[in-house]
Amino acid sequence: xxxxxxxxxxxxxxxxxxxxxxxxxxxxxxxxxxxxxxxxxxxxxxxxxxxxxxxxxxxxxxxxxxxxxxxxxxxxxxxxxxxxxxxxxxxxxxxxxxxxxxxxxxxxxxxxxxxxxxxxxxxxxxxxxxxxxxxxxxxxxxxxxxxxxxxxxxxxxxxxxxxxxxxxxxxxxxxxxxxxxxxxxxxxxxxxxxxxxxxxxxxxxxxxxxxxxxxxxxxxxxxxxxxxxxxxxxxxxxxxxxxxxxxxxxxxxxxxxxxxxxxxxxxxxxxxxxxxxxxxxxxxxxxxxxxxxxxxxxxxxxxxxxxxxxxxxxxxxxxxxxxxxxxxxxxxxxxxxxxxxxxxxxxxxxxxxxxxxxxxxxxxxxxxxxxxxxxxxxxxxxxxxxxxxxxxxxxxxxxxxxxxxxxxxxxxxxxxxxxxxxxxxxxxxxxxxxxxxxxxxxxxxxxxxxxxxxxxxxxxxxxxxxxxxxxxxxxxxxxxxxxxxxxxxxxxxxxxxxxxxxxxxxxxxxxxxxxxxxxxxxxxxxxxxxxxxxxxxxxxxxxxxxxxxxxxxxxxxxxxxxxxxxxxxxxxxxxxxxxxxxxxxxxxxxxx
Numbered sequence: 001x002x003x004x005x006x007x008x009x010x011x012x013x014x015x016x017x018x019x020x021x022x023x024x025x026x027x028x029x030x031x032x033x034x035x036x037x038x039x040x041x042x043x044x045x046x047x048x049x050x051x052x053x054x055x056x057x058x059x060x061x062x063x064x065x066x067x068x069x070x071x072x073x074x075x076x077x078x079x080x081x082x083x084x085x086x087x088x089x090x091x092x093x094x095x096x097x098x099x100x101x102x103x104x105x106x107x108x109x110x111x112x113x114x115x116x117x118x119x120x121x122x123x124x125x126x127x128x129x130x131x132x133x134x135x136x137x138x139x140x141x142x143x144x145x146x147x148x149x150x151x152x153x154x155x156x157x158x159x160x161x162x163x164x165x166x167x168x169x170x171x172x173x174x175x176x177x178x179x180x181x182x183x184x185x186x187x188x189x190x191x192x193x194x195x196x197x198x199x200x201x202x203x204x205x206x207x208x209x210x211x212x213x214x215x216x217x218x219x220x221x222x223x224x225x226x227x228x229x230x231x232x233x234x235x236x237x238x239x240x241x242x243x244x245x246x247x248x249x250x251x252x253x254x255x256x257x258x259x260x261x262x263x264x265x266x267x268x269x270x271x272x273x274x275x276x277x278x279x280x281x282x283x284x285x286x287x288x289x290x291x292x293x294x295x296x297x298x299x300x301x302x303x304x305x306x307x308x309x310x311x312x313x314x315x316x317x318x319x320x321x322x323x324x325x326x327x328x329x330x331x332x333x334x335x336x337x338x339x340x341x342x343x344x345x346x347x348x349x350x351x352x353x354x355x356x357x358x359x360x361x362x363x364x365x366x367x368x369x370x371x372x373x374x375x376x377x378x379x380x381x382x383x384x385x386x387x388x389x390x391x392x393x394x395x396x397x398x399x400x401x402x403x404x405x406x407x408x409x410x411x412x413x414x415x416x417x418x419x420x421x422x423x424x425x426x427x428x429x430x431x432x433x434x435x436x437x438x439x440x441x442x443x444x445x446x447x448x449x450x451x452x453x454x455x456x457x458x459x460x461x462x463x464x465x466x467x468x469x470x471x472x473x474x475x476x477x478x479x480x481x482x483x484x485x486x487x488x489x490x491x492x493x494x495x496x497x498x499x500x501x502x503x504x505x506x507x508x509x510x511x512x513x514x515x516x517x518x519x520x521x522x523x524x525x526x527x528x529x530x531x532x533x534x535x536x537x538x539x540x541x542x543x544x545x546x547x548x549x550x551x552x553x554x555x556x557x558x559x560x561x562x563x564x565x566x567x568x569x570x571x572x573x574x575x576x577x578x579x580x581x582x583x584x585x586x587x588x589x590x591x592x
Contacts, residue, residue: 002152002290007032007040008251012219015049018068043217044186047090056138065091077116101140120146124159132578145172147283153179154260167275175271179257185216189227202237220321244302246313254296308473316483318569320351332430335359337371341435354383414450439464444558457568464518535590
């Protein structure tokens with residue numbers, strides 16, 4: 001057996017910031033070397049950020065990525081880090097036509113850097129094309145498995161989806177008799193995915209017959225959030241080490257691994273990938289002798305977060321990085337005294353600090369006294385910047401010129417509020433946060449160019465029942481923490497959580513006047529939106545037939561509204577946006 005000390009760098013890259021991302025790699029490599037690591041590994045496409053979407057189709061961007069990789073290898077050597085083998089993800093292109101794939105086609109690639117050179121290059125073999133992934137659109141599949149011998153251990157390397165599909169690099173690693181399978185990842189967060197991830201890594205380690213090290217990125221990119229949760233399992237699938245969720249981290253671990261056969265030298269050879277393809281194994285020798293002896297360092301295994309905690313961590317991470325990476329310094333939102341805007345305010349305060357959160361109280365003729373006082377109490381508890389802009393006179397001015405009644409008059413109030421927020425955004429440079437939840441968006445219970453006006457929607461993927469659950473969880477937590485600011489006890493007044501929901505756009509209005517109770521609605525929406533059950537299947541699942549027909553009609557009619565809603569963090573298996581893509585113009589209706 002040989003002891004290999006590995007460093008998994010769980011970092012937060014930014015799409016397109018090649019220089020900044022290279023700096024993350026250099027800093028992570030420096031820390032890894034100082035810790036005595038034998039190798040350092042960074043996430044999928046860390047050099048370009050991920051996902052790059054249609055930037056992958058731009059030749060200038062591909063060329064810049066390749067140049068940045070070469071420059072990074074030279075920089076690592078120039079800064080005294082060249083002896084450390086470093087695995088990085090980047091964007092490459094196919095050099096020559098092969099197997100029907102054209103030369104010059106983009107590849108989602110991995111490179112080993114050593115002594116100022118690019119030692120080996122390979123590309124992702126399995127390309128995901130489901131959910132939020134469109135990699136068939138961008139990339140061609142790879143057919144090579146790099147194996148680097150480090151400290152006497154053969155280390156094979158694969159990329160993200162190569163772990164999720166049968167065969168391919170996992171089978172090739174087994175055929176190559178690798179001592180460690182290293183997987184670099186850009187795996188987006190979904191609720192409870194940490195449990196799936198651990199089970200998957202354990203199963204693939206057993207299939208490959210070797211230990212498996214999984215390094216994932218952390219941070220927000222548009223609607224996607226990456227949670228980190230990098231981990232290491234042994235050849236039997238037992239967890240050895242784990243990094244925290246929603247925090248940058250360098251996970252160091254000592255692994256006792258089988259020594260490579262010294263008779264197996266450098267070279268290339270084909271193996272059956274077990275998926276109908278052939279993969280060429282490319283082996284390079286970096287160092288043959290183990291560097292470490294004596295007792296191993298104790299492994300570190302962070303405890304996974306509870307469900308509400310990880311959801312909240314994803315929301316805070318998504319808001320923080322969307323604001324920061326897009327160059328905003330502050331945010332603004334309307335504070336109604338209701339639960340949705342209260343939770344959004346808390347998320348923003350935790351993400352950015354309360355001093356960077358501006359809220360506007362915009363009471364109308366229908367606003368209850370308790371809504372105003374509840375909003376004022378929340379401002380005091382969270383330490384937010386607040387102002388009051390009554391909208392009654394503004395609405396009256398509109399109504400003197402326009403004869404609006406019923407729903408049109410109600411929506412006018414929401415649109416006046418939207419105008420106020422967008423005006424202050426233009427004047428003062430704040431990013432407007434919208435406060436709608438998934439239940440409302442599903443059934444169209446929002447006003448276009450009113451409460452839907454804004455730049456980012458923190459809770460658009462949370463049902464109303466989950467909004468309550470997460471709000472109650474936040475009230476039990478004391479900051480500061482990895483994604484919590486010091487807001488004091490119960491930053492959301494209990495009165496706001498407990499009150500009956502109302503848009504307060506007409507006298508004595510309640511959500512239940514227009515919608516079924518949220519516990520019933522959300523269960524039905526979960527089956528219709530998340531699971532794609534049809535009319536008859538929904539009834540067979542136990543939902544009330546009349547409610548099924550009503551909700552299906554509401555959801556289908558609101559597609560055009562959702563298409564115009566701002567982006568927001570994805571936390572479920574099927575969000576409105578990147579996941580669920582239905583035509584706006586469609587005459588298909590679910591019927592008996």
